[in-house]
Amino acid sequence: xxxxxxxxxxxxxxxxxxxxxxxxxxxxxxxxxxxxxxxxxxxxxxxxxxxxxxxxxxxxxxxxxxxxxxxxxxxxxxxxxxxxxxxxxxxxxxxxxxxxxxxxxxxxxxxxxxxxxxxxxxxxxxxxxxxxxxxxxxxxxxxxxxxxxxxxxxxxxxxxxxxxxxxxxxxxxxxxxxxxxxxxxxxxxxxxxxxxxxxxxxxxxxxxxxxxxxxxxxxxxxxxxxxxxxxxxxxxxxxxxxxxxxxxxxxxxxxxxxxxxxxxxxxxxxxxxxxxxxxxxxxxxxxxxxxxxxxxxxxxxxxxxxxxxxxxxxxxxxxxxxxxxxxxxxxxxxxxxxxxxxxxxxxxxxxxxxxxxxxxxxxxxxxxxxxxxxxxxxxxxxxxxxxxxxxxxxxxxxxxxxxxxxxxxxxxxxxxxxxxxxxxxxxxxxxxxxxxxxxxxxxxxxxxxxxxxxxxxxxxxxxxxxxxxxxxxxxxxxxxxxxxxxxxxxxxxxxxxxxxxxxxxxxxxxxxxxxxxxxxxxxxxxxxxxxxxxxxxxxxxxxxxxxxxxxxxxxxxxxxxxxxxxxxxxxxxxxxxxxxxxxxxxxxxxxxxxxxxxxxxxxxxxxxxxxxxxxxxxxxxxxxxxxxxxxxxxxxxxxxxxxxxxxxxxxxxxxxxxxxxxxxxxxxxxxxxxxxxxxxxxxxxxxxxxxxxxxxxxxxxxxxxxxxxxxxxxxxxxxxxxxxxxxxxxxxxxx
Amino acid sequence: xxxxxxxxxxxxxxxxxxxxxxxxxxxxxxxxxxxxxxxxxxxxxxxxxxxxxxxxxxxxxxxxxxxxxxxxxxxxxxxxxxxxxxxxxxxxxxxxxxxxxxxxxxxxxxxxxxxxxxxxxxxxxxxxxxxxxxxxxxxxxxxxxxxxxxxxxxxxxxxxxxxxxxxxxxxxxxxxxxxxxxxxxxxxxxxxxxxxxxxxxxxxxxxxxxxxxxxx
Numbered sequence: 001x002x003x004x005x006x007x008x009x010x011x012x013x014x015x016x017x018x019x020x021x022x023x024x025x026x027x028x029x030x031x032x033x034x035x036x037x038x039x040x041x042x043x044x045x046x047x048x049x050x051x052x053x054x055x056x057x058x059x060x061x062x063x064x065x066x067x068x069x070x071x072x073x074x075x076x077x078x079x080x081x082x083x084x085x086x087x088x089x090x091x092x093x094x095x096x097x098x099x100x101x102x103x104x105x106x107x108x109x110x111x112x113x114x115x116x117x118x119x120x121x122x123x124x125x126x127x128x129x130x131x132x133x134x135x136x137x138x139x140x141x142x143x144x145x146x147x148x149x150x151x152x153x154x155x156x157x158x159x160x161x162x163x164x165x166x167x168x169x170x171x172x173x174x175x176x177x178x179x180x181x182x183x184x185x186x187x188x189x190x191x192x193x194x195x196x197x198x199x200x201x202x203x204x205x206x207x208x209x210x211x212x213x214x215x216x217x218x219x220x221x222x223x224x225x226x227x228x229x230x231x232x233x234x235x236x237x238x239x240x241x242x243x244x245x246x247x248x249x250x251x252x253x254x255x256x257x258x259x260x261x262x263x264x265x266x267x268x269x270x271x272x273x274x275x276x277x278x279x280x281x282x283x284x285x286x287x288x289x290x291x292x293x294x295x296x297x298x299x300x301x302x303x304x305x306x307x308x309x310x311x312x313x314x315x316x317x318x319x320x321x322x323x324x325x326x327x328x329x330x331x332x333x334x335x336x337x338x339x340x341x342x343x344x345x346x347x348x349x350x351x352x353x354x355x356x357x358x359x360x361x362x363x364x365x366x367x368x369x370x371x372x373x374x375x376x377x378x379x380x381x382x383x384x385x386x387x388x389x390x391x392x393x394x395x396x397x398x399x400x401x402x403x404x405x406x407x408x409x410x411x412x413x414x415x416x417x418x419x420x421x422x423x424x425x426x427x428x429x430x431x432x433x434x435x436x437x438x439x440x441x442x443x444x445x446x447x448x449x450x451x452x453x454x455x456x457x458x459x460x461x462x463x464x465x466x467x468x469x470x471x472x473x474x475x476x477x478x479x480x481x482x483x484x485x486x487x488x489x490x491x492x493x494x495x496x497x498x499x500x501x502x503x504x505x506x507x508x509x510x511x512x513x514x515x516x517x518x519x520x521x522x523x524x525x526x527x528x529x530x531x532x533x534x535x536x537x538x539x540x541x542x543x544x545x546x547x548x549x550x551x552x553x554x555x556x557x558x559x560x561x562x563x564x565x566x567x568x569x570x571x572x573x574x575x576x577x578x579x580x581x582x583x584x585x586x587x588x589x590x591x592x593x594x595x596x597x598x599x600x601x602x603x604x605x606x607x608x609x610x611x612x613x614x615x616x617x618x619x620x621x622x623x624x625x626x627x628x629x630x631x632x633x634x635x636x637x638x639x640x641x642x643x644x645x646x647x648x649x650x651x652x653x654x655x656x657x658x659x660x661x662x663x664x665x666x667x668x669x670x671x672x673x674x675x676x677x678x679x680x681x682x683x684x685x686x687x688x689x690x691x692x693x694x695x696x697x698x699x700x701x702x703x704x705x706x707x708x709x710x711x712x713x714x715x716x717x718x719x720x721x722x723x724x725x726x727x728x729x730x731x732x733x734x735x
Numbered sequence: 736x737x738x739x740x741x742x743x744x745x746x747x748x749x750x751x752x753x754x755x756x757x758x759x760x761x762x763x764x765x766x767x768x769x770x771x772x773x774x775x776x777x778x779x780x781x782x783x784x785x786x787x788x789x790x791x792x793x794x795x796x797x798x799x800x801x802x803x804x805x806x807x808x809x810x811x812x813x814x815x816x817x818x819x820x821x822x823x824x825x826x827x828x829x830x831x832x833x834x835x836x837x838x839x840x841x842x843x844x845x846x847x848x849x850x851x852x853x854x855x856x857x858x859x860x861x862x863x864x865x866x867x868x869x870x871x872x873x874x875x876x877x878x879x880x881x882x883x884x885x886x887x888x889x890x891x892x893x894x895x896x897x898x899x900x901x902x903x904x905x906x907x908x909x910x911x912x913x914x915x916x917x918x919x920x921x922x923x924x925x926x927x928x929x930x931x932x933x934x935x936x937x938x939x940x941x942x943x944x945x946x947x948x949x950x951x
Contacts, residue, residue: 048886049878051894052901054829054869061828069823122823123814197929199833199841199895250831250895251929283834466893466930625889629932633892636931661927662838669923672933 007031009586009685011617014397018685020583027480027521029583030620030690032683037545039479039689042625045471046490047464051248058248059220060280062205068097068118070269070279071125072262073132074289075114078352078654079141079154080107082114082134089131090117095124098273099132102265107136108156108323109354110655111288113261118269118277141352143649145295145320148351156323156350164348167328174301177312177341181303183382184312189300189370191329191721193320193647194293196359197666200250202290203280204263206270215270216243219263222252222465223502228495230259231267246463246493254358255291257502287659291357292647294319294327294348298370302377308384310339310393315370318347321356329367332700336371336435337393352654358504360634361436361696365641365703369721372432372704376711386708387412387431399433399591402615402680406431409676410595410613420713424603427610430708432701434592438618438693439686440510442581445498448477448519449574450527454562456481458519459491462500462512467695468626469508475622476513476689480520481527482544483561498576506693509622511579514687519577526573531564585686590697592616594635596705597673600713602732605725609639609673609706617680619692624679631677631698638702640667646722791859800861802827803871813859818842820858821868829869829898833927840926843899844868850906852925869898872905881905881943890939892930900926904940913944 006019008031015032022028030036050056075082082105090099098118107114115132119125140154147153148162156162178184204219215235221227224244232239249256259267266279281290296319303312319327330344379389391403407413415429447459458477464470470490478485491497501511528539531549535542535557543552550558582588597611612635621627644665648657658664684690703721710728711717718731729735783789792813799808802825809824818835821827821844830853833841837855844853845867873879878886881904891897900923907914907922914922919940928936 044886044889045891047894048889048891049875049882051891051897052882052885053873053875053878054827054898055875056894057828058831058895060832061822063823063826063828121812122819123812199831199839199893199927199929201833249893251893253929280832283836468889468892629889629892629930629935632934633931636933637929640931660836660838661834662836666927666929667931668927669920669933669936672920672937675934 007685009683011398011401011680011682018584018586020685022583023580025518025522026580027517027688029685029688030683036479037482038475038485039622040620040624043471043475043485043623045468045626046474046485047470056248058200058250059203059205059218059246060200060250062218062278064205064207064276067205067276067278068120068269068273069122069125070116070118070266070277071122071129072113072265072279072285073115073129074285075107075112075136076110077107077136077138078110078143079139080136081105081139082107083137084135085115086133087115089133090128093124093128093131095120096128097275098269099128100268100272109352111285111354113265116265116269118273141654143351143353143654144651145297145318145349145351147651148320148349149318156352162350164325164350166345166347168345169330169334170343172341174312174314174341174343178301178303178314180305181311182306184301184303185374185378185381186301187374187377187719189298189373189719191296191366191369192645193295194359194641194645195287195647195664196253196255196291196357197661197664198251198253198255198286201281201283201286202256202260202262203278204266205276205278206267207276208270212271213237214241215267216245217263217267218245220249220256221246222249222256222463222504223258224463224493224495225461225499226258226502227263234259234264235267244495249463249465252465252503253360254362254504257504260290283661284659287664288354288656291359292321292354293359293362294321294356296327296329296366298329298367300370300374302374304378304382308382308389308392310337311341313337313339313342315344317345318349320349320351320353322351322353324355324357326356326358326362329363329370331363332367332371332435336433338395339393353649354656360637360699364700365638368432368700368704369707372701373707373711373717373719376430376708377717390431390433394433396589396591398587398617398680398682399593402591402593402617405678405680406593406595406613406615409678412595415597424601426600426602426713427597428600428709428711428713429595429597430705430712431593431595432704432708434594434616434697434701436506436590436697436700437588438506438510438590438697439582439588440507440693441501442579444500444512444515444579446512446515446519446577447498447574448516448523448577449572450523450565450568451572452565452568454565455489456483456487457489457491458516459497460500460512460516461492461495461497462508463493463503465503465508467508467630468623469503469512471626472509472513472622473516476516477520480517480544481524481561483547506696508693509691510619510687510693513622513689513691515577515579517577517688519575522575522577523573526575527564530567531559534559582686586682586684588686590617590692592697592701594701594705596709598706598709598713600710600728602714605728607643607710607723607728611674612702612705613676614698615678615680616694616698617682618694618697619682619684619686620690621679621681622691627679627694628677630694632675634695634698635675635702636667636672638699639671639706641721642703642706643722796859798859798862800858800866801864802866803868809858811858813857815858816854817844817856817858817861817866818853821853827868827870831895831898833895840903841896841899843902843926845902845906848906848909850903869902872901879905881908881939884939884943888935888939888942890932890935892932896926896928900928900936904936904943908940908944914940916941
């Protein structure tokens with residue numbers, strides 16, 4: 001059933017032979033230096049024309065006959081008990097078709113769902129919310145982490161403390177590591193709560209059949225199957241009776257998994273009204289209620305010996321994800337740099353604020369910011385060059401190579417040595433290291449179909465969060481079938497297709513592409529069996545290339561792909577592919593590094609990022625064009641986190657102060673620096689495509705690199721994010 | 736006309752800002768972002784005798800708009816924005832609703848060739864103007880040069896900001912067919928892209944600018 005293959009894996013100047021066992025029907029993983037036809041070529045995304053012309057249909061754009069518009073009433077109070085809800089005012093408003101009180105009577109943040117209505121227009125639905133009378137019994141609340149951690153604080157969850165259990169990890173002995181150090185530093189770093197700000201808000205269109213036993217939901221989700229399963233449980237329907245569709249998704253960043261409250265509300269209203277209902281959240285509700293990246297306070301201690309090697313890394317961290325957890329940020333401290341004595345302690349503090357949700361590399365941008373700025377403070381104190389300090393404490397050969405590529409491209413040596421201007425504008429440079437492990441998982445299955453007219457489709461129940469999933473899958477299938485990419489149509493975003501995993505954790509490309517490659521290989525083998533008698537050859541002697549099926553040893557003996565398809569006995573033939581578990585391969589981690597240059601106006605405190613140079617590895621890059629888009633995005637989101645983004649709560653009212661997009665400051669076009677990206681190719685042999693995810697690793701180091709550059713510019717660190725002018729001036733002692 | 740007369744009396748949620756009060760105060764914001772704000776139905780008011788003020792609403796009124804070079808008749812409440820009229824009454828869903836207060840540019844359309852955020856324009860105020868939406872600019876099989884450049888340069892990720900971004904760039908290139916990257920940055924300063932796809936937007940705009948010069 002399986003066969004043993006030896007693969008040459010690794011990267012330029014560092015390859016080795018690795019022997020693995022693979023299933024017989026699995027395509028052999030590509031090796032280092034293997035030449036491919038379309039895989040790896042810059043390819044415009046296949047659904048680009050639909051998006052650029054407004055023809056791509058997002059959940060927000062779904063309009064069904066007779067559809068109602070739903071809206072959700074939310075608590076204005078951060079902590080309360082709902083004594084009574086009077087829905088009659090809303091029920092009596094002309095144009096209203098359904099009104100529901102939602103289940104949870106315990107309110108723990110301002111913005112929590114209380115009731116929902118469906119009406120014939122979105123304006124009438126909004127009017128109806130104002131007619132619902134809710135009798136709240138308000139309770140004491142706390143929205144600031146420091147206040148919530150006090151013994152005297154109002155309790156977010158009744159009896160217990162707001163301070164969660166501390167999660168600890170320890171290798172070696174930190175106390176001893178600090179004791180033997182030639183030099184140590186200790187500092188506290190803080191990061192703000194960041195919100196996802198998906199441009200398409202959360203929401204769904206739900207529709208039941210007349211019998212009420214078939215539910216179809218269009219929703220803006222990162223996981224159609226996870227939504228299906230949640231809905232099937234709630235409505236006690238067999239999963240097959242629930243169909244979830246997401247053709248296009250206007251951003252998720254980790255906040256769109258499962259049947260979230262607005263999806264549930266749409267489905268419940270649809271059932272109550274007996275017609276389809278659309279619920280798409282207004283921007284303010286999106287900001288308050290659908291997730292955030294928790295804040296952090298990170299007390300860091302580092303020690304180094306006389307050779308500049310780390311002797312101790314110690315992190316004591318706490319963070320608040322409101323009524324949610326997951327505020328830890330210890331990841332980078334445990335693995336980016338090598339050290340014999342590492343201790344981390346992470347504690348969630350609960351507050352009366354909207355729940356956290358996973359957000360692009362959860363915990364890592366904030367952890368990397370604290371670790372890397374501490375590394376720079378340590379290097380300065382110990383008198384070591386910052387890049388050399390990192391080289392000396394990293395044992396990852398991929399990262400070592402990437403440091404050299406990045407330093408050369410960025411001009412690190414000259415820029416790092418450049419004298420500071422005597423004027424008010426100071427330039428500075430910084431470098432930070434990334435890490436991720438986006439190898440993907442087994443589980444997805446793919447179907448590949450060839451039709452008599454020569455057209456080809458691949459179908460997978462995944463979804464495109466914006467990374468170009470359709471394009472990636474089309475490229476992989478086209479490579480295997482010897483076709484140009486535009487001859488393959490990718491169909492995704494529907495639970496009617498074969499199962500796939502959620503698009504999060506950088507899973508999509510590495511989890512789906514191997515299933516598609518296997519499906520395409522199986523389809524190709526079926527086409528070989530049709531072509532073989534025509535070519536007078538054995539199926540195993542054939543290959544697919546240049547839109548032909550031909551004899552490998554004599555390529556002039558060939559038949560066009562279209563002519564083979566014409567001999568398909570029925571309308572089409574199809575084949576399935578399975579994502580098999582990961583092989584050991586070369587390495588399962590990703591390194592990566594980013595260099596940043598900033599200008600800081602020491603009179604106004606304004607920081608401007610002028611240049612970022614990124615070097616990243618993600619196995620074998622499927623499409624350098626869309627891959628570059630992802631890296632640009634990771635960097636820019638990181639600059640926004642470094643300089644602008646900050647969810648503010650009013651401690652007196654317990655509400656979010658800046659839920660709108662004019663009050664919550666995001667990076668814009670005028671803040672965009674020059675960005676250069678280099679992809680460092682690694683043949684990892686972990687799957688048959690060797691593709692790794694890129695969305696998160698490209699975001700991990702960006703904020704840190706900017707913070708390190710600001711430290712270099714000023715000579716003093718700004719240890720709190722965002723690095724707003726007031727904080728910059730305070731760090732300089734000007735205010 | 737006193738706009739508040741048209742607003743249905745209803746209890747307000749604490750801290751809520753109504754669209755009406757916001758639109759009143761938004762002129763400065765729109766102007767600062769380089770956008771043109773529509774004055775209230777000037778074209779129609781000019782045709783009324785002196786001292787006579789048009790009275791509409793709160794019930795639905797019949798209005799005529801010119802969308803993508805075609806006249807359309809709509810039965811809508813006067814409070815309906817141009818954005819919602821396009822999306823919910825005319826099925827033109829390429830124009831996106833994102834911030835609903837003129838801060839993000841996702842709903843950008845052209846009004847008499849100039850970019851405006853359609854969430855900040857009442858549909859009734861678009862009477863007498865030529866409205867062009869993303870659908871009117873080009874189609875998947877017959878793309879406008881800016882749309883084609885966006886595809887070629889991969890100036891889109893999730894794609895939700897893309898229609899608005901395309902409309903802003905297209906208007907900028909109408910103003911100056913050989914716009915510089917600085918001009919493009921200013922032209923898209925009011926368009927938010929959360930995926931951070933700006934560098935490729937700039938590339939696309941410059942590609943389109945080159946093409947526009949060649950065609951000229």
